[in-house]
Amino acid sequence: MVKKDVIIIGGGASGIICAIKAKENNPDKTVAILEKQSRIGRKLLSTGNGRCNLFNLDADDVEKYSGSFFNNLSALFKKCSVVKLGEEFSKLGLVTYCDSENRVYPYSNHAGTVLDVLRFRLDELKVEVICDTKVTSIEKKDTFIIKAENKKFSCEKLIISTGSPASPKLGSDNSGINLLEKLGHKIEPLSPALCPLEVKDKAPSIKGVRQKGSVTLFDGDEYIKSESGEIQFTENSLSGICIFNLSAKVKDLKSPIVSLNISPYNENYGQLLHVLKINAQSFKSREIKRFLDGMFINKLGTAILKSSGVNKLSAPISTLKKEDIENICDTIYDWRFKVEKPTNFDKAQVCAGGVNGLEIEPRTMESKKIKDLYICGEAVDIVGDCGGFNLNFAFTSGIIAGESV
Numbered sequence: 228m229v230k231k232d233v234i235i236i237g238g239g240a241s242g243i244i245c246a247i248k249a250k251e252n253n254p255d256k257t258v259a260i261l262e263k264q265s266r267i268g269r270k271l272l273s274t275g276n277g278r279c280n281l282f283n284l285d286a287d288d289v290e291k292y293s294g295s296f297f298n299n300l301s302a303l304f305k306k307c308s309v310v311k312l313g314e315e316f317s318k319l320g321l322v323t324y325c326d327s328e329n330r331v332y333p334y335s336n337h338a339g340t341v342l343d344v345l346r347f348r349l350d351e352l353k354v355e356v357i358c359d360t361k362v363t364s365i366e367k368k369d370t371f372i373i374k375a376e377n378k379k380f381s382c383e384k385l386i387i388s389t390g391s392p393a394s395p396k397l398g399s400d401n402s403g404i405n406l407l408e409k410l411g412h413k414i415e416p417l418s419p420a421l422c423p424l425e426v427k428d429k430a431p432s433i434k435g436v437r438q439k440g441s442v443t444l445f446d447g448d449e450y451i452k453s454e455s456g457e458i459q460f461t462e463n464s465l466s467g468i469c470i471f472n473l474s475a476k477v478k479d480l481k482s483p484i485v486s487l488n489i490s491p492y493n494e495n496y497g498q499l500l501h502v503l504k505i506n507a508q509s510f511k512s513r514e515i516k517r518f519l520d521g522m523f524i525n526k527l528g529t530a531i532l533k534s535s536g537v538n539k540l541s542a543p544i545s546t547l548k549k550e551d552i553e554n555i556c557d558t559i560y561d562w563r564f565k566v567e568k569p570t571n572f573d574k575a576q577v578c579a580g581g582v583n584g585l586e587i588e589p590r591t592m593e594s595k596k597i598k599d600l601y602i603c604g605e606a607v608d609i610v611g612d613c614g615g616f617n618l619n620f621a622f623t624s625g626i627i628a629g630e631s632v
């Protein structure tokens with residue numbers, strides 16, 4: 228049995244920074260990371276399309292998150308604000324820049340730079356990194372007894388930072404969340420998030436089309452959340468960052484519906500209807516399939532016409548009735564899709580669900596159920612919007628856990 232003072236299971240964003248803080252605060256203690264893959268930080272290297280959007284200057288805005296840890300976020304960010312997080316990365320020697328949407332990236336525009344500064348610090352501090360070690364069981368006696376395939380470890384303080392099953396091609400799975408469940412933690416149902424939404428019936432065959440607009444998620448008639456940005460139509464699904472930001476909410480809804488408003492006149496329905504009526508007068512002899520060509524690319528315009536119940540596309544525009552024009556206006560302004568489900572973990576950046584947030588003390592990230600056990604990162608039931616909010620939570624919760632052991 229290998230004895231350590233502090234063990235961190237999972238060498239991802241949260242586990243690495245947690246190990247650094249644990250060793251900085253306890254230089255005389257032995258600190259080790261157990262990682263199932265052959266190297267640490269694999270997912271981190273793929274973040275932000277390889278550029279790593281490591282946090283967001285608005286990251287302390289709790290409205291950017293959802294999940295059962297939500298009510299703990301203010302206490303968490305009071306302990307480690309985004310300013311402190313920025314200082315921690317400066318201390319590691321990382322130079323960053325911020326874009327117009329407050330997203331913070333390494334100045335190198337390379338996720339590898341972020342992983343390098345973290346790895347160099349682990350080396351300097353002599354944190355032991357033990358790879359190819361998948362933890363399969365944990366027992367709490369006087370100390371924690373941790374079993375990996377052919378190895379056994381014990382430790383006084385244990386941190387679980389094993390992430391989530393999102394993006395399994397990067398080696399992710401729910402083995403860590405299963406370990407936490409066996410230790411007695413309540414697990415909120417796991418569901419893909421920050422991913423496209425599969426839509427039922429009216430799914431238009433306009434794969435590849437992109438259109439600016441606003442999107443609103445409803446549960447039946449109840450308003451849930453709105454976003455705006457570029458909507459991407461894929462095969463049987465809607466995608467784009469604005470859609471991703473709605474996806475974490477879908478698992479809790481009975482009748483999820485997404486409404487698209489792709490009108491050039493935003494909320495002004497009257498102006499849209501007025502322009503459509505004028506165009507119907509001005510271009511009477513053109514074929515109906517050309518009716519929306521001045522507003523949208525033809526493929527999208529045709530899909531809108533069909534979704535509005537207009538099918539005789541070769542007839543002249545003069546044959547459109549008043550109700551047809553109103554229906555077309557309704558579709559452009561409020562195009563509704565029944566949501567089947569968030570696509571799948573392969574296409575998801577993160578996972579909604581995980582350890583119930585009320586079972587964790589946010590000022591330390593210690594489990595309220597098991598003394599000396601700490602949980603950080605995506606294993607916790609909290610999801611942030613796109614734009615650096617998830618790495619922000621992983622790093623912040625990792626720092627707090629590391630400073631608390």
Ligand SMILES: Cc1cc2nc3c(=O)[nH]c(=O)nc-3n(C[C@H](O)[C@H](O)[C@H](O)COP(=O)(O)OP(=O)(O)OC[C@H]3O[C@@H](n4cnc5c(N)ncnc54)[C@H](O)[C@@H]3O)c2cc1C
Nearest residue numbers: 237239240241263274275280362390394604605615617618
């Ligand atoms: C393609 C992609 C792009 C993304 N881009 C961004 C972005 O730009 N900005 C942003 O904020 N967020 C982004 N995210 C989300 C972000 O990467 C995660 O929220 C974050 O990495 C979570 O950190 P973590 O430490 O909790 O988990 P991870 O980084 O997943 O690390 C968990 C580690 O634990 C290990 N592990 C798991 N189980 C065991 C076990 N049983 N034994 C031993 N080790 C184990 C895993 O191998 C892994 O190395 C992106 C995600 C993806 C998939």
